[in-house]
Amino acid sequence: MxxxxxxxxxxxxxxxxxxxxxxxxxxxxxxxxxxxxxxxxxxxxxxxxxxxxxxxxxxxxxxxxxxxxxxxxxxxxxxxxxxxxxxxxxxxxxxxxxxxxxxxxxxxxxxxxxxxxxxxxxxxxxxxxxxxxxxxxxxxxxxxxxxxxxxxxxxxxxxxxxxxxxxxxxxxxxxxxxxxxxxxxxxxxxxxxxxxxxxxxxxxxxxxxxxxxxxxxxxxxxxxxxxxxxxxxxxxxxxxxxxxxxxxxxxxxxxxxxxxxxxxxxxxEQLNDHVEFKRMVAHRYEGIFLGHSHITAHPEARQCRSTFWLYTVLLDIQSKPIVEYLNSKGIMARRVWLPITDVPPFKDKVFSTGCQMANHLHEYALNIPCSVGITPGQIETVAEQLTFAISRH
Ligand SMILES: Cc1ncc(COP(=O)(O)O)c(C=O)c1O
The missing domain is CATH 3.40.640.10 (Type I PLP-dependent aspartate aminotransferase-like (Major domain))
Structure with a gap:
């Protein structure tokens, strides 16, 4: 890499x-x-x-x-x-x-x-x-x-x-x-x-x-x-x-x-193809991560057919060092957004009902590469590097 x-x-x-x-x-x-x-x-x-x-x-x-x-x-x-x-x-x-x-x-x-x-x-x-x-x-x-x-x-x-x-x-x-x-x-x-x-x-x-x-x-x-x-x-x-x-x-x-x-x-004209490609990427990742005890794959609700626009995985360890590792290897990954409760123009100014899960996803989840056109080899590299980074922690 x-x-x-x-x-x-x-x-x-x-x-x-x-x-x-x-x-x-x-x-x-x-x-x-x-x-x-x-x-x-x-x-x-x-x-x-x-x-x-x-x-x-x-x-x-x-x-x-x-x-x-x-x-x-x-x-x-x-x-x-x-x-x-x-x-x-x-x-x-x-x-x-x-x-x-x-x-x-x-x-x-x-x-x-x-x-x-x-x-x-x-x-x-x-x-x-x-x-x-x-x-x-x-x-x-x-x-x-x-x-x-x-x-x-x-x-x-x-x-x-x-x-x-x-x-x-x-x-x-x-x-x-x-x-x-x-x-x-x-x-x-x-x-x-x-x-x-x-x-x-x-x-x-x-x-x-x-x-x-x-x-x-x-x-x-x-x-x-x-x-x-x-x-x-x-x-x-x-x-x-x-x-x-x-x-x-x-x-x-x-x-x-x-x-x-x-x-x-x-x-x-290509939207349907793009969506099917994104779904194929999601299913590939899901197949690779199936049974991996530290990774929860991106869920899909029963009543929804998702585009998996931004493929996301939830870890049982904090995602920040994993994202840093992936980025250092040329794999663009991102932590899930900072909850709006903590974004400076809104912090301490907005009413919230308690954001435990939003905070949890921010701390433990990450977005991984999923562009339309990503190759099977790239998907494997992402998954390999992700699992390797998790194993080091
Ligand atoms: C949930 C959500 N709402 C609104 C927007 C804003 O769209 P735009 O970037 O076209 O202004 C985005 C992202 O771009 C988004 O992710």
Whole structure:
């Protein structure tokens, strides 16, 4: 292996389809910015793949989350309920609205948001006043539920949808990491029969490390025309006239470019293949780690077909020295995220229900290389080095 770093990357793009052709078409036709045929085409095809009625393409998943929270009516000093363990983007988007995240732990069985804790938080820590829900401890209004589907799989969507319905809360699903996954055979944008509340929006991301990429980009998926129209309006500077500079509210410059959308169209053509490849990688790792007493392989919940976007293993020893060892051998591995409770802008400022499992995963779990295109030999090298590193401790 030698000492050269990052010889086996963690999760990098696979651009093996029509990317060059479609991007060249943008350059040849001069449609390089926010307007152009690929943006509309990408939105249409994404809606089909995700089973959503509408897709609104934006410059990032974070931007789409921000717009979704605005549409949900989240205001300063209110609260949005989300898992404690996630990439920081959804917590940041909540702060863009001036609101605060309420952090729920992760459940051990599938490494997704803990549904029992969510239910207890809503029933025991909240009170309804004048038709609104308030956190009894902070006194803040609870404005929305923001389940984040983690690591390529999906949380128990129906259970969260039932709670959101019961408490009449908007439901914003962060599906940034799980494009291509299904829950009870439903793709991420499909309507959820269990939800009968005020508003449901799903957000996804096409960041470079995702199962498919537009370089950078995201989308807001919605099933109601009015929601999609408002999302489009807000993400295109709230412009009401193409010829006059008339904007009817404060809008955002969040639109995806035609070049990025061209990449997206090409990548969407390969999404199924990418997902199947990721699943094959996961099953290979699972087979190798089966019976290894120190390693728990990435779980898959019964009702979910995961993309295994970021293959993760849980150890019975701390993961930090193992990650350091792997990185020194050129194998890009990462500890699972620092829980949001400990991320400086949120630490000591957010309400949390106790994050034992989130902390445990951060301390003991690690992400290992799983790019689309990783070779069987590389998978074996990763597994060999991982087991060797564990045996030294
Ligand atoms: C859970 C989650 N939400 C949101 C995002 C943000 O997406 P983007 O990087 O496109 O802004 C990401 C990752 O990129 C993510 O992992």
């Amino acid at each position: 030698g000492g050269c770093k990052e010889e086996i990357p963690l999760s990098v793009p696979c651009l093996k389809g029509n990317e060059w052709n479609y991007v060249k078409e943008c350059l040849d036709t001069n449609w390089v910015s926010y307007v152009g045929p690929f943006v509309k085409r990408f939105e249409k095809e994404l809606a089909v793949v995700t089973d959503a009625r509408h897709a609104v393409a934006m410059s990032s998943g974070t931007a789409a989350l921000h717009v979704a929270l605005i549409l949900a009516g989240v205001k300063p000093d209110e609260e949005v309920v989300m898992p404690a363990l996630t990439f920081v983007a959804p917590a940041n988007a909540v702060r863009y609205c001036g609101a605060w995240p309420v952090l729920i732990d992760i459940q051990g069985c599938d490494w997704q948001m803990d549904i029992d804790q969510l239910s207890h938080f809503l029933s025991d820590s909240c009170v309804r006043r004048r038709g609104l829900l308030f956190n009894k401890i902070t006194g803040r209004r609870v404005a929305a539920l923001l389940p984040v589907h983690l690591l390529g799989a999906m949380c128990d969507v129906d259970a969260v949808a039932e709670l959101a319905t019961m408490y009449e809360l908007p439901l914003i699903e962060d599906a940034a990491e799980c494009l291509g996954a299904t829950y009870k055979n439903r793709p991420i944008g499909a309507s959820t029969p269990a939800y009968n509340g005020p508003l449901r929006i799903v957000v996804t991301s096409f960041n470079g490390n995702k199962v498919m990429t537009t370089g950078g980009g995201g989308a807001l998926l919605a099933n109601e025309n009015s929601v999609a129209d408002r999302a489009m309006h807000l993400s295109t500077t709230a412009k009401v006239d193409d010829f006059e500079f008339l904007h009817d509210e404060v809008g955002y410059n969040y639109r995806l470019t035609n070049i990025a959308a061209a990449l997206g169209v090409a990548q969407l």
